[in-house]
Structures are given as structure tokens and as C-alpha cells.
Amino acid sequence: MVYVVVVYDMEADRTHKMLKFLRRYLTHVQHSVLEGDVTEGDLEKIRSGVDEMLKPGESTIIYCVSSEKMVERTVFGDDPAADDQFL
Amino acid sequence: MVYVVVVYDMEADRTHKMLKFLRRYLTHVQHSVLEGDVTEGDLEKIRSGVDEMLKPGESTIIYCVSSEKMVERTVFGDDPAADDQFL
Numbered sequence: 722m723v724y725v726v727v728v729y730d731m732e733a734d735r736t737h738k739m740l741k742f743l744r745r746y747l748t749h750v751q752h753s754v755l756e757g758d759v760t761e762g763d764l765e766k767i768r769s770g771v772d773e774m775l776k777p778g779e780s781t782i783i784y785c786v787s788s789e790k791m792v793e794r795t796v797f798g799d800d801p802a803a804d805d806q807f808l
Numbered sequence: 809m810v811y812v813v814v815v816y817d818m819e820a821d822r823t824h825k826m827l828k829f830l831r832r833y834l835t836h837v838q839h840s841v842l843e844g845d846v847t848e849g850d851l852e853k854i855r856s857g858v859d860e861m862l863k864p865g866e867s868t869i870i871y872c873v874s875s876e877k878m879v880e881r882t883v884f885g886d887d888p889a890a891d892d893q894f895l
Binding site for chain 2: 726728730750751752753754768771772775776777778779780781782783784785786787791792793794795796797798799800
């Protein structure tokens with residue numbers, strides 16, 4: 722498994738497409754940010770799906786680390802993942 | 809040094825404050841996303857500054873790993889950091 726954080730920047734009326742796709746694999750934790758543990762196979766599906774979906778001027782950054790244990794994650798303010806707004 | 813990725817979610821008219829603060833320490837790589845290597849001392853300044861700045865309903869997630877080498881970072885689409893839009 723690989724721990725992945727994905728941040729995307731798309732035109733407002735197209736973000737729902739990306740979100741719907743990424744939620745198959747990851748947890749939505751903030752507007753335009755998803756994270757989670759995925760297999761190498763699913764990571765490849767994420768990469769190719771994201772690549773196909775983007776139009777000029779849009780971008781997505783995928784950060785991968787080999788284990789969630791290597792990442793210290795701190796939320797300040799209202800944790801959007803703590804309520805059902807994003808779940 | 810610690811490698812840090814910060815994603816914030818604030819009211820639109822207040823984002824510039826957070827951005828201005830975080831740019832003292834990090835590189836702006838996407839709308840509401842900054843990253844970079846910082847000292848432990850600067851990380852503490854970032855944490856306390858972010859915590860003070862947020863209002864109810866806003867949030868910021870800070871991801872830390874002990875070295876940038878542990879992170880594989882891939883950009884899809886137009887890399888916003890590759891032009892001067894964010895620099």
C-alpha cells in the first residue's frame with residue numbers, strides 16, 4: 722500500500738467530475754484535497770484517470786509516501802473530515 | 809529540516825492573509841497549497857501562525873515528513889509552479 726495525498730485545481734464547474742473519480746479510491750478531507758492508502762495498482766488508475774481528465778490550465782499534484790506512518794498529519798481549525806460534510 | 813505540505817481552506821476574501829504568511833516559509837505550488845523544507849523552529853511558527861489565523865468553518869491541514877526524499881511528487885496538467893503565476 723502507498724499513502725497518497727491528491728490536490729487538484731480545476732475549473733469550478735468541472736471539479737465534481739474529479740471528486741467523483743477520486744472518491745472511488747480516497748477519502749475527501751478538504752475542498753479539492755483527498756488522501757488515503759491505496760494499492761500500487763489503484764495508484765496507477767488514479768494517475769491515468771487524473772491525466773485524462775485535466776484540461777489546459779488545470780492541474781493536479783499527487784504526493785506519495787511508502788507508508789502513512791511516515792507522515793505526521795495535523796488539522797487546524799474545523800476538521801472537515803470530522804463531520805459528514807465530506808464523507 | 810522537515811518537508812511540509814500545507815493545504816488551507818478559508819473564506820475567499822481572507823485567503824491572501826494566509827498565503828502571505830505561509831510564503832515566508834514555503835513555496836506556493838497550487839491555489840491554497842504550499843510546500844517546502846523548513847526547520848523545526850519554522851514549522852512551529854507555521855503551526856502557531858496558522859492556528860491563530862483561522863476562523864470558525866475554516867481549516868488547514870499540515871502534512872510533514874522527515875525528508876523530501878521520502879515523497880514522490882507528480883504533477884499532472886499544467887504545473888502551476890513551472891511558470892511565474894505562483895512565484
